Amino acid sequence: MTEARKVQPHPAGKCWWCGKPGDSGEHKVKKTDLRRIFTNKKESESIFLSPTAVETNSKLRIMQGPDSKLIKFPNILCKVCNNAQSQPFDRAYTDFIAYYARHRERIMDERSIDFRKIYGRSTWRREVLHLSKYLLKHAGCRIAEQGFKVNESVAAFLNSPAAELPGIHLGMHLDTSLQNLVASETAGEFELRVFLPDLDVHFAESISDTAFGVFKEQRLYYISGKMFIDSLVFEWQVFYEELKSPLRFPFRKPVYNLILTDSVKH
Template sequence: MTVGNPRCWWCGAAASSGEHKFKRSDLVRAFGDGAWRGPTAVAHLADRVLAPQSSRAKGLKFEKSLCHSCNTARSQAFDRAYDALADYIRDSGDYVLSTGILDWNDVFGDAWQDGMELLTRYWVKHIGCRLAQVGAAISPGMIEFLDGSSNLRHVQMGLEIREDVVAVMGHLADTHGESKHSLWLGPAMGHVDRSSGVVVQMTSHTGINWLRLWYDYDFVDPTGSVSFGDRKVELPRGWSIDPTSVVADCRVCRPEGYDDE
């Protein structure tokens, strides 16, 4: 958590900007600009609290941990690369879901490797803001990668298709007429160094619809890798909950008598 006079974790200048937890272009693309009101309004679920939001809501941003320059001009190319992926998932997601193949050439064209590397930097920037939010020590290796180093260190990440999300999105759309779009930010789980009281390891995930990016960060271990470095990526299919049980436990279908614990 940021206290005192926060500094930009990337360049060290005064922190005046908070990165979106969910990219605002994703929110607008999926749900419109807002405000979202009424019984069918888009909601942000955090700590089991559903709060009506708009795409500009403060609660959808991390605490201020970047300077304006780093969060805009300096990382603009990263944002554009992510937008290209999000547009592709919106337009061609059914194909990716059916084949289990994500072809970066379909997303970025012949310059697919450059696009994929910029996209990776977008996710590293997101992870850095998440680390700053929980008071973690951010490795110089991450910053060097954002500054152009080709060597990703201290972060391992991968992409997967979440079948439980596919099931719940399909059920809500087909049975309840809800949007087929969803955005995800997983809980942060980590390890605190006892001598310093600083978070030095963290694992979490973020996702758009059924496509999930998982990541592990380790301040001590310099190992870094991605599972999606080749042009054609075969996406593993996973779930934390049996997809059929997700649908069976739908709270809209069973508004009463549902045990939240």
């Protein structure tokens, strides 16, 4: 495949969201998540935050605490975007993940999340939209960190009051593989609770060889990634070509059913 890359490089020193000078480093993983995990741990039990696939084990890094520079993005956002602009998104995520932490066992059993119980009956739609925007802010930061220009559709979605997702896929599922890994000897003495696998960057004539057969015969470029918080996995894809079939906002219903997967092949 000799097709030239369509994805442009991220303009260095700029905020990928608004284009102004970047002067703020977003946390890759929320401090509240790290504090919650650290609080229950002995000092020797550090968190792994890996930029690479768990199978290779080649780039695992040990983080000493919630303020580690390992878990901050470089300055790829400006302060306005990272703080005031995204405050409601950050808050929606914090509420969501606090609920998950409190009801983790039940969520694992029932494999569903009722957004109304987290956000309330009258406001869950708005708050789930904010939660989605938090996840896409994270996605944009990871894409820019890797040196790729973030597709305009991401900033357009963040700026839009409506739930429009042109060229973006977003999902959530449960994955037990990290728990299995922790239980196995592979994990050694460490506990693996927060995990950022490598991004997948695809430049293809078509993606008919993937599960997304619906987009067959269409030239498609996309970047995808995942973020594990405990067993909860957030996944996203940002497409760089216009899709024939527009994507639908994934969290339209008050109850979201979580599929159980095991991403690590044993």
